[in-house]
Amino acid sequence: MQLKVNGQDVDITLENEKTIGDVLASFEAEAAKNNATTVSIKIDGMPVSAEEFDEAAKNPIKEDTLIELRVISLAEIRDALSVSQNNLKSLSEQLLEIPAKLQSGDDKYADQIITNLADGIDSFCHTTTLCALFPEEYEKIKFDGKSAGEFFEDFAPIIADLEQAMSSKDTVTIGDLCEYEISPRLMSLAESISKYLGA
Incomplete structure (x- = not known):
């Protein structure tokens, strides 16, 4: 064998x-x-x-x-979460630039950041799914006091609104969602991961 x-x-x-x-x-x-x-x-x-x-x-x-x-x-998952943490923090900062970029007509930059956002969230979801293989550890991770599932349940409608605004090219709504809804949540995710990894 x-x-x-x-x-x-x-x-x-x-x-x-x-x-x-x-x-x-x-x-x-x-x-x-x-x-x-x-x-x-x-x-x-x-x-x-x-x-x-x-x-x-x-x-x-x-x-x-x-x-x-x-x-x-578990060590590999913690490493992946650390990468996600840095990625989410960076995305949160980049999303704050979108309203100004859209106002100046730099749609290409905004589109790239939003593509990166989709990839970053996808990667993070994949990592948290793997983390669920270690139930004791998974229980320790809280995002704004919520489990990953609850956090994304609240987050999903905002992402749906963003997709709707993008398909209708509503730059004002895109900018508002990125700056006031999505960016703070990504920063909160990054801080939650930091707390977990530092525990």
Whole structure:
């Protein structure tokens, strides 16, 4: 049997493990000791979905079985949150420039910042989703006293308003939303992450 973790071969000695499920359970127990968890599994080159896992786990280990795991650690997630924090702070500052840029006719700059905003929020959401794999840590992160889900529930209508204003080229509303609604929230997110990472 061959085991690869994040693309690297891992030496593994089978003890009482007879099935793929046995191997994965032993690996996950070791990973948990190091604040890490498995995020994807391939067996013999084929991805295994959550729905297929129970069936795949019953398969016996063979000499030529290849198990490939993608593992993420809490340290990696904290690093990603640190990157997000800096990114959100920078975006918050850039959004404050949008009203003046739009008034001066510099739509291209404004469009670029808003594209960066979409990418930044997407990246942050992806990271917080991964953080949820570590429930104890996830509980510690609060954004304005709210969970990530609650924060974005409140934030989503504002982003929808921004999309509407952009499609109708309403530069006054775009500027107001960026300056008074979105920028402060991004700064608040950045400060919340900073508090969590510093705790």
